[in-house]
Amino acid sequence: MDDGHNIQRLVDLFKSVKDIDHPIVLHIHTIKGKGLPYAEKDRESWHAGGPFNLEDGSPKFKMQEVDDPVFDSIKELLDTNPKAIVLNAATPMGLGMVKGVREKYVERGQFIDVGIAEECFFHC
DSSP states (O other), X not given: OOOTTOHHHHHHHHHHHTTOSSOOOOOOOOOTTTTOHHHHHTTTTTSSOOXXXXXXXXXXXXXXXXXXXHHHHHHHHHHHOTTOOEEEOSOGGXXXXXXXXXXXXXXXXXXXXXXXXXGGGGTO
């Protein structure tokens, strides 16, 4: 389904498959942050987060700066071992591999993001 934001089409689709007697996969395309221009523009930053102001998307609470030992360790490993590779499943920001950081590792073949296809980890 091309437009997962069309409620009536979703209802019709679900009704059309609710009584089938075998497994089925429904592939429904949505746009992360649909309806919030700042979230549609920067989907990665909006993958997860806390409370925010609807008017402009600014956080309601100030984020506290903290050292991230996981990111520091991963970065040190990648910078010192050319054979090290990070396999990631669609959440690079959780590892600290945000835009502007991960590109050099992608170019060197040390950072591979398989999206939500984790099964590709073993044959990507």
